[in-house]
Amino acid sequence: MTTTFAPVRAPRPTSRRxxxxxxxxxxxxxxxxxxxNRVLPGWAYPVCGAGTAVLLVAVARGSGLRPRDVxxxxxxxxxxxxxxxxxxxxxxLGFALALAVPALRPVFHDxxxxxxxxxxxxxxxxxxIPLGTVLVEEIAFRGVLPALLGGDERWRWGPVLGASGLFGxxxxxxxLALVRNAAVQSLFGGLPLAVISALAMLAAAVAGxxxxxxxxxxxxxLAPVLFHLATNCGGLLIAWWVRFG
Numbered sequence: 001m002t003t004t005f006a007p008v009r010a011p012r013p014t015s016r017r018x019x020x021x022x023x024x025x026x027x028x029x030x031x032x033x034x035x036x037n038r039v040l041p042g043w044a045y046p047v048c049g050a051g052t053a054v055l056l057v058a059v060a061r062g063s064g065l066r067p068r069d070v071x072x073x074x075x076x077x078x079x080x081x082x083x084x085x086x087x088x089x090x091x092x093l094g095f096a097l098a099l100a101v102p103a104l105r106p107v108f109h110d111x112x113x114x115x116x117x118x119x120x121x122x123x124x125x126x127x128x129i130p131l132g133t134v135l136v137e138e139i140a141f142r143g144v145l146p147a148l149l150g151g152d153e154r155w156r157w158g159p160v161l162g163a164s165g166l167f168g169x170x171x172x173x174x175x176l177a178l179v180r181n182a183a184v185q186s187l188f189g190g191l192p193l194a195v196i197s198a199l200a201m202l203a204a205a206v207a208g209x210x211x212x213x214x215x216x217x218x219x220x221x222l223a224p225v226l227f228h229l230a231t232n233c234g235g236l237l238i239a240w241w242v243r244f245g
Contacts, residue, residue, distance in 0.1 A: 168201040
């Protein structure tokens with residue numbers, strides 16, 4: 001008589017382990033944003049971001065999650081890349097439209113750009129933004145946190161809204177500098193800073209939902225990474241060009 005055995009599946013994380021992992025992840029992110037925005041020198045910003053991303057993946061793995069759960073499955077790299085590149089193309093089209101319409105050009109008049117030389121701009125778009133901003137945010141808010149909150153390959157509003165709400169809170173400290181953007185100042189300059197900050201965090205949370213959709217459409221975090229890079233790095237390059245070109 002032949003005996004067959006059912007395949008053994010990797011155990012899913014228990015609710016207690018997952019809740020503990022969520023708390024650890026939130027603590028890591030809170031510490032990272034405080035250190036990056038208030039304590040560390042500028043050169044350490046990408047180090048902090050990349051290190052936080054690595055720690056978050058370790059927390060997810062320690063809780064029992066697999067690479068596919070957090071959007072790091074190599075089998076979906078091609079689909080994720082094509083989805084992300086298509087989204088980046090939409091960003092490029094939007095930037096071209098904003099440049100072509102004079103009334104929209106104030107969007108790129110951003111005092112946060114400062115007066116950087118070409119070396120500083122390259123540092124920003126090749127190292128600081130990709131490692132210090134995009135990598136940690138996509139790993140955290142489109143990969144690790146949705147999975148820890150109960151997300152899987154299906155679209156689940158609870159994990160998406162939870163991770164996106166935390167993404168909005170993540171932007172608390174950066175939002176305090178938004179009044180240096182000409183378009184923001186023109187539209188909301190009469191409002192208290194606290195209100196502008198709250199609106200910015202709400203906008204970030206809504207954007208987080210869209211980025212979660214990209215992650216699900218592409219079956220991996222590479223899709224929102226490429227969109228995020230196009231938005232942040234492309235926006236900085238155009239703002240610099242508009243100011244100094």
